[in-house]
Amino acid sequence: MVTKGRRKIWKFTIAAACLICLLAAQSIPAQGADSASSEYLIKAGFIYNFAKLMEWPAPVFPEPNSPIVIAILGTDPFQGTLDNVLRGKQVNGREFVVKHLKWGDDLKGCNIIFVSSSEKAHFDDLFRMIHGLPILTIGDTPGFAERGGIINFVLEDDKVRFEIDVNAAKQARINISSRLLALAKIVPDTASDGRRAQ
Amino acid sequence: MNLKNLSIKAKLMIITMLTSSVALVLLSASFLMYDLLSFRHVLSEDLATQAEIIGYNSAVAMGFKDASAATATLSALKAKEDIVAAVLYSPNGKIFAKYVRADVAHPDLPSDVIQSNGSRFRGSYLEVFHDVSFNGDSVGTLFLQSDMSQWSSRAKRYAGFLLLFMLGSSFLALLIASKLQALISQPILRLEDTMRIVSAKKNYEVRALKFYDDEIGRLIDGFNTMLAEIQQRDSALQSANDELQTRTQELEGEIIHRKKTQEELLSAKRAAEDASRAKSAFLANMSHELRTPLNAIIGYSEMIQEEIEDSGEIQNVKDVQKIESAGKHLLALINDVLDLSKIEAGKMALHVETFDLGTMIQDLASTLQPAVAKNSNAFQLNLSEHLGSMRSDVTKVRQILANLLSNAAKFTDHGTISLEAERTQADGLAWIRLRVRDTGIGITAEQQQNLFKEFAQADVSIARKYGGTGLGLAISHRFAQMMGGNMSVESEPGKGSVFTVYLPAEVTSEPSSTASPKADTEQPAAALKSKSRAETILVIDDDPAVRDLMTRFVTKMGFQVTAASNGEEGIKLARKIRPVVITLDVVMPGVDGWTVLKRLKSDPELAAIPVIMVTIVDNEVTGVNLGASSYLVKPVDRERLAELIERYSGAHMAANPEAVGVGVERTSDTKSKTAKRKDPQSNRSN
Numbered sequence: 001m002v003t004k005g006r007r008k009i010w011k012f013t014i015a016a017a018c019l020i021c022l023l024a025a026q027s028i029p030a031q032g033a034d035s036a037s038s039e040y041l042i043k044a045g046f047i048y049n050f051a052k053l054m055e056w057p058a059p060v061f062p063e064p065n066s067p068i069v070i071a072i073l074g075t076d077p078f079q080g081t082l083d084n085v086l087r088g089k090q091v092n093g094r095e096f097v098v099k100h101l102k103w104g105d106d107l108k109g110c111n112i113i114f115v116s117s118s119e120k121a122h123f124d125d126l127f128r129m130i131h132g133l134p135i136l137t138i139g140d141t142p143g144f145a146e147r148g149g150i151i152n153f154v155l156e157d158d159k160v161r162f163e164i165d166v167n168a169a170k171q172a173r174i175n176i177s178s179r180l181l182a183l184a185k186i187v188p189d190t191a192s193d194g195r196r197a198q
Numbered sequence: 199m200n201l202k203n204l205s206i207k208a209k210l211m212i213i214t215m216l217t218s219s220v221a222l223v224l225l226s227a228s229f230l231m232y233d234l235l236s237f238r239h240v241l242s243e244d245l246a247t248q249a250e251i252i253g254y255n256s257a258v259a260m261g262f263k264d265a266s267a268a269t270a271t272l273s274a275l276k277a278k279e280d281i282v283a284a285v286l287y288s289p290n291g292k293i294f295a296k297y298v299r300a301d302v303a304h305p306d307l308p309s310d311v312i313q314s315n316g317s318r319f320r321g322s323y324l325e326v327f328h329d330v331s332f333n334g335d336s337v338g339t340l341f342l343q344s345d346m347s348q349w350s351s352r353a354k355r356y357a358g359f360l361l362l363f364m365l366g367s368s369f370l371a372l373l374i375a376s377k378l379q380a381l382i383s384q385p386i387l388r389l390e391d392t393m394r395i396v397s398a399k400k401n402y403e404v405r406a407l408k409f410y411d412d413e414i415g416r417l418i419d420g421f422n423t424m425l426a427e428i429q430q431r432d433s434a435l436q437s438a439n440d441e442l443q444t445r446t447q448e449l450e451g452e453i454i455h456r457k458k459t460q461e462e463l464l465s466a467k468r469a470a471e472d473a474s475r476a477k478s479a480f481l482a483n484m485s486h487e488l489r490t491p492l493n494a495i496i497g498y499s500e501m502i503q504e505e506i507e508d509s510g511e512i513q514n515v516k517d518v519q520k521i522e523s524a525g526k527h528l529l530a531l532i533n534d535v536l537d538l539s540k541i542e543a544g545k546m547a548l549h550v551e552t553f554d555l556g557t558m559i560q561d562l563a564s565t566l567q568p569a570v571a572k573n574s575n576a577f578q579l580n581l582s583e584h585l586g587s588m589r590s591d592v593t594k595v596r597q598i599l600a601n602l603l604s605n606a607a608k609f610t611d612h613g614t615i616s617l618e619a620e621r622t623q624a625d626g627l628a629w630i631r632l633r634v635r636d637t638g639i640g641i642t643a644e645q646q647q648n649l650f651k652e653f654a655q656a657d658v659s660i661a662r663k664y665g666g667t668g669l670g671l672a673i674s675h676r677f678a679q680m681m682g683g684n685m686s687v688e689s690e691p692g693k694g695s696v697f698t699v700y701l702p703a704e705v706t707s708e709p710s711s712t713a714s715p716k717a718d719t720e721q722p723a724a725a726l727k728s729k730s731r732a733e734t735i736l737v738i739d740d741d742p743a744v745r746d747l748m749t750r751f752v753t754k755m756g757f758q759v760t761a762a763s764n765g766e767e768g769i770k771l772a773r774k775i776r777p778v779v780i781t782l783d784v785v786m787p788g789v790d791g792w793t794v795l796k797r798l799k800s801d802p803e804l805a806a807i808p809v810i811m812v813t814i815v816d817n818e819v820t821g822v823n824l825g826a827s828s829y830l831v832k833p834v835d836r837e838r839l840a841e842l843i844e845r846y847s848g849a850h851m852a853a854n855p856e857a858v859g860v861g862v863e864r865t866s867d868t869k870s871k872t873a874k875r876k877d878p879q880s881n882r883s884n
Contacts, residue, residue: 042263049261052333091333159263179258183267 040078042160043153044085047114047138050151051091053177056111057134064093069109071099073126074116077140082114110135115149117141123148134173145187150174154185163187207383214375215368222367226360234353238346242317242324245344248278249328253340256286260294261332268295276300280348282323283307285341286330294338308341322346385409389418402429478545485536486785486814489529490741493833496525497747500836529833534669536816541676548591548680549818550705555588555595555630556581559619562599570607575615575636582620588630589704594677598685601670602634602697610638613694621703628703629683635696641689649687650675674699681705733847734758736777738768738794739812740786744832748781748812755840757847765789769797772804778847781839782826784813792824799825808846810839 051068068091072078086096099110103122107113113135115126120141127148130137139145140153145165150172152163163185169176204212252271259267268286275281275297283305286295298305306323317326328340385408392406402425406418499522506514540546563579570577588595599617606615618633641649650672678685682702689695735757737748745761752759760775762768766789772780780798784791791813798804808827811818818829828842 046262049258049332052261053258161264162262183258183262183264 037079037081039155039160040081041085043140044078044082046153046160046162047082047112048085048089048091048096050136050138050180051096051112053180054136055175055177057173060111060134061094065095067095067097068111069097069099070112070114071101071107071110072114072116073101073105073107074103074118076100077116078114107135108133112136112138115139115141115144132171132173136172136174137168151184152187161185205383206386207379210379210383211372211375214379215371218371219364219368222364226364230353230356230360233356234349237349237352238319238324241344241346241349242319242326245324245326245342246317246328248281249326249340249342252284252342253328253330256295256340257330257332257337260286260288260330260337261335263294265295269297271295272297275342280344280346281342282345283341283343287339287341289336289338305343307343322350324349381410382414385414385418389414389421393421396425402432477539481536481539485532488532489814489832490743492525492529492532493741494743494747496522496529496833497743499525501747501750534673537673538669538676540816541673541680546676546680547819548705549593550589550591552587552589553592554586555619556585558588558592558596559599559617562596562603563617566600566603566607569604570615573607573611573613575607575610575613578614578616580616580618582618584621585619585630586621586703588701590681590701591677591705594681595701598674598677598699599632599634601674602632602699605670606634606636606638606695606697610636610694613637630701630703632699632701633696635694637694640691640693640695641687642691646687646689650685733778734760734775735843735847736768736772736775736780737761738765738780738786738791739783740764741783744783744812751836751839752843755843757843765791765794768794769801769804772798772807773801777807779843780807780809781812782809784811784815784817784821792820795821795824795826810842810846812839 047070070082070086072082076082083098086098089096101107101110101113103119107126107130111134113130115123115137117140119126123141123144124147127137136151137149138151138153139149142152142154144152145163145168148165148168150165150168154161154163162183164176164181165187166176166181167189168187201212252275255274256268256271259265259271272284272286272295275284276299279299281297282299282302284297285293285307288294296307306321308325315327315329317324319325322345324344324346326340326342326344328342329336330338330340388409389406392404395401395404405422405425408415408418408422499518503515503518503522506512506518537546559579559581563577567577603615603617614635614637616633616635618631618635620631622629622631675685678699678701682705683700685697685699687695687697735752737745737752737759739745739748739761740763742763745763749759749761757778760771760777762771764786768780768782771777782791782794786794791811795809795811798807798809805825809825811821811826811829812832812834813830814832816831821829827846830839830842
């Protein structure tokens with residue numbers, strides 16, 4: 001048990017070290033990109049964690065090992081960090097596939113879509129388009145959840161937190177673990193009602 | 199107090215209590231240990247489970263780095279009182295969230311994650327590390343610390359219970375032990391009581407009571423057996439003691455009886471001694487009183503006889519001779535009786551001196567010649583050549599021979615009397631054998647039996663015919679025995695008798711006390727010659743008859759005589775006239791003879807004068823010891839006195855050539871002049 005744990009710690013440290021090296025290499029051109037990349041590293045981890053606590057409706061994954069497809073719609077704020085974080089990871093025996101899409105690409109077949117703030121103008125079209133589809137939408141734009149997104153990252157006291165629109169998740173037929181809900185800010189129903197009224 | 203000297207009861211109790219207590223304590227302790235150890239295990243399992251739950255609950259918060267959510271999860275541990283602290287560590291080891299019990303100010307937390315999983319006991323704490331995983335990914339480590347308050351409270355409760363249980367069971371054990379120890383201690387205590395009774399009261403009749411048939415029972419049996427043995431011995435000893443006491447009382451009675459007897463005997467002895475002293479005094483007195491008048495009778499009859507012879511009136515001589523003869527007979531009789539009484543009283547002493555036996559016998563023979571010749575008897579003297587000298591009491595030897603010879607002469611008529619003397623050896627000693635043989639009437643065997651007994655003449659008729667006291671032979675026999683010799687007789691009636699006397703040539707029983715230098719040679723009596731001499735003889739005597747007789751007698755010898763009637767006067771005269779010889783009486787009023795003798799001998803001017811003791815007191819030893827030259831007992835044998843006076847006076851002047859020669863013929867010559875005044879029975883010559 002002990003040795004196993006140690007080995008895990010070792011693995012983790014080595015992985016972390018590699019990551020830091022990579023990030024350092026990538027962030028050399030822009031000095032101000034450091035805090036941004038750290039933030040998105042955390043957000044990438046969060047996305048991985050979200051995947052653990054989600055249940056998609058059964059027909060979504062035809063095979064037990066069908067991969068979880070994640071798409072980044074619009075400008076990639078992760079700058080490849082998400083790819084790196086999810087590479088080789090599995091959730092319930094499913095690997096991750098990361099796609100980089102722009103507005104107008106086919107969104108069907110995606111299980112999770114990170115909607116970049118660059119697509120702010122297309123939010124409503126997007127949500128209308130994927131309405132009723134079992135796709136988890138994640139954004140980091142203020143008002144994203146109110147406008148129809150399921151999970152939206154917010155910063156509180158420089159800490160990355162997130163809010164969840166439970167109704168949106170219900171409409172997408174995605175079951176979110178109560179353990180996740182316990183940590184999240186729940187978006188009030190009025191917002192979603194209002195959005196639906198629009 | 200020494201534990202070893204406790205009573206058996208206490209020891210048994212202590213042993214029981216100690217044993218049971220030790221067992222109980224060990225058992226309880228092991229129970230407690232086991233329970234607490236297993237409880238610790240349970241606790242650690244519980245804590246591990248708790249860690250798992252907390253870990254699960256905080257895994258998502260950890261995964262989303264939500265410290266406040268994690269802290270909230272941890273604070274749920276408030277419900278668990280034993281949890282001191284709980285910490286969530288990030289994968290990089292930093293504290294992510296922590297909870298500390300409100301009452302703990304400074305929690306003792308590990309600075310680092312020591313292990314990802316597992317529990318440990320550190321000090322009083324139980325600590326658990328738990329790896330927090332979020333859907334298979336390790337997101338951190340949970341640390342829980344418990345102070346095991348449950349465990350310690352349980353331990354306290356358990357210990358208290360055990361203590362109570364132990365106290366209770368000890369009390370129960372005490373009760374049981376105090377009841378059961380009597381099984382062992384009771385018989386021993388009873389035995390001890392019995393023993394104390396036995397030793398204190400010496401009562402061996404009690405017996406120890408036997409309770410059970412175990413070792414102590416056998417011990418009691420043995421004790422009782424020994425007691426019975428002791429009782430038996432004690433009674434035996436007691437009876438022996440009683441017997442001893444009885445015997446002792448008997449002995450004491452005997453001793454008292456003997457003491458009484460002894461006292462009676464002592465008083466009887468004292469009475470006897472008193473009587474004996476009275477008798478001796480009486481005898482001495484009587485002898486003095488009897489001899490004094492006899493002295494006078496004999497002396498005067500002799501003088502008268504001489505005067506008649508001188509005047510020529512021969513016809514009266516016989517009458518006077520009868521008086522003298524009767525007096526001398528009476529004197530002899532008195533002397534014999536006194537001698538015998540002395541012998542019987544054991545007061546007859548031997549005066550041992552050395553003398554020439556042949557000379558003595560010849561002297562005696564010539565003296566006795568007339569008596570022997572009286573009955574027309576022939577006298578033969580057979581002396582062996584090597585007779586030599588004899589060391590004995592010459593007076594007593596002479597008396598024995600005179601007695602035997604006069605007897606022989608008395609009982610023989612127209613026969614032969616012979617005297618034989620020879621020296622023999624027997625038992626390594628030299629003996630003198632004297633034998634007197636006669637051809638007289640002889641003695642019957644019957645008469646011989648009583649011959650040496652006192653007052654027993656052969657026949658009463660004989661006494662009438664021959665006269666005599668019958669004491670002569672008895673005295674002679676006693677004298678022979680006193681000198682270590684003996685006397686025997688062989689005789690046949692009608693043919694004659696042979697008396698044999700054996701005497702040792704040297705009497706050793708008594709030291710020589712009479713050996714006076716002037717008395718060791720017997721000199722023949724010098725012829726009495728009427729010559730005129732200048733020498734003076736001093737006569738000291740209180741009896742005027744003696745003084746008169748002595749004066750007459752000595753004057754006839756040709757000496758001057760001075761007489762003193764008492765001691766004082768005698769000494770004065772001795773100083774004044776310086777006599778050649780002094781005759782001294784002992785019994786005198788005023789100064790007695792012994793004192794006079796002592797004073798004479800202590801005076802250097804007078805010490806050389808010879809002193810002849812002339813006395814009735816027969817104590818020659820004292821006289822000689824005090825310095826007397828000779829000792830004559832009254833009545834005085836005149837011939838012997840004359841001889842002594844001649845010798846001492848002669849010695850005083852010059853050696854007398856006539857006194858040197860010794861011979862039988864010569865003595866018989868001298869006899870012719872003195873024979874007529876000599877009685878054969880007068881054998882007391884000094």
